[in-house]
Amino acid sequence: MGPLKALATGTKAPFIDAVCGVSFEIRKGETLALVGESGSGKSTIARTIIGLQRAVGGSICFDGHEIEETYLRRMAMMFQAPVGSLSPRLTVRSLLTEPFRIHGLKDRDAGGEAERLFRLVGLPADFARRYPHQLSGGQARRVGIARALALNPDLIIADEPTAGLDVSVQGKVLNLLARLQDELGMAILIITHNLNVVRHMTDRMAIMHLGRFIEVGSTERAPASSLH
Template identity: 80%
Template sequence: MSPLLSVRDLRVRFRTMGPLKALATGVRQPFIDAVCGVSFELRKGETLGLVGESGSGKSTVARAIMGLRPPTSGSIAFEGQEITGLSPAERKLYLRRMAMMFQDPIGSLSPRLTVRSLLMEPFHIHGMKDRDAATEADRLLGLVGLPADFGRRYPHQLSGGQARRVGVARALALDPNLIVADEPTAGLDVSVQGEVLNLLARLQDQLGIAILIITHNLNVVRHITDRMAIMYLGRFVEVGPTEHIFRQPRHPYTEALLSANPEPDPDAVIDRIEIKGEVPSLLKRPSGCEFHTRCRYAREMCAKVFPEPSQSGSDPAHSFKCHFPLEGRWQRAERSLVSPTV
């Protein structure tokens, strides 16, 4: 079966200064690659998590898929059809079958529209009549568990969790095959986070939607994703089945990220690995392995040679870019998985 979404060698480049200024200051490359050579596939009904620090290019990947940022090079195929470089009219056809949820639950709702008109928007845009759209809007409210009289409210009269539900409802409106969720739990307290995630998971089960979820919350990733990808400076450094990566991270960056995740068990032995230094500037990417400046295992070779992706022996779906991948089961992961002994 061909994948639902297939991203090949995606690169998104931003200009950092005008051409004149670049010429005057002698900068030869006034660009940064926010996303650099990213490839992945997403199958129907699958959930993929994108993880990484702020500025690692997670959101840019999402925006490129949604057509908000044209990719500089590379290809994005959705349902077997190339979707980069389309005209607005052509783009509209595929946007029907994918939807995006934004970080800010309230800010992503048009402030002057009522909830009901917001939910009618997707239908109006795709040419449905008013009365049918109204029926659909009411159905969607019920689907995400909001009472019908919420339809008359304005976004600022909603709580974060309620607004998020409206966002979920809107994303589901046109029966998409893919939902791209950018930090769907940002700004929500933990209980509401749980509600929203369970809602997403339930709807995914019922409707068979594929979800690309962007987050830096590792608990969310572990809870709902099938596979995860770790991004660093616009590249994937490790991709694989979520459980596999949590059990046995191979890239030192992944290891450090996982160790930074808060542990609910107060008695767990926390062996936190601190990452040294700052995230390098995208303007001056480090040579060789780009993580070598902060890696505690870095050796001489790491600063010189760019690591090619290699596969994990136990699972070929698990790949990583490291010259000296970590071996053996990861200590803390094992603890929290196997021994809840107090």
């Protein structure tokens, strides 16, 4: 008996798999979109890849090897809320250099690294002394992108990268991500329910419903051939 039927009839303990039977790959330099309604399992996949949640089955591989702690340095995640995802107690400089402290990279020049990251995302260096509440949504998102790029990752997971931003700012953020991908060559996994984001910068898309992939294909062909 399925979990929804069990819940409706009360005949057995109901359960729902947050994600079930999902399989995909992301190639170097590629952008893949996970598309689906809220609660379809998109963020669960992202948090499991990055190690914030544990999968009860299956495997997650990076460069052909099961993911372990050493591989987590080669991945980074941008969380949904531009300002809310940044610690209110840390300055922007501390936020950008925190990944080096977490991973024990004491030989890095923190000031120099912060300046490098500011240049990458187009923010002035004097933002270093600001706190998150002193930033606009677009500025906070750029700080989040810079923080994600700190360790030069091979994969960035962007969970709703345009959420809470004005339309004009959304375009600037997407253009920034596209430019950085061209310059740095990283792969990007974008989680969204905004089809404009998908059309703007993704190569392939996977459509999710109730924790499963119901369609996977090229973004270029999706408008004409998508069934869902």
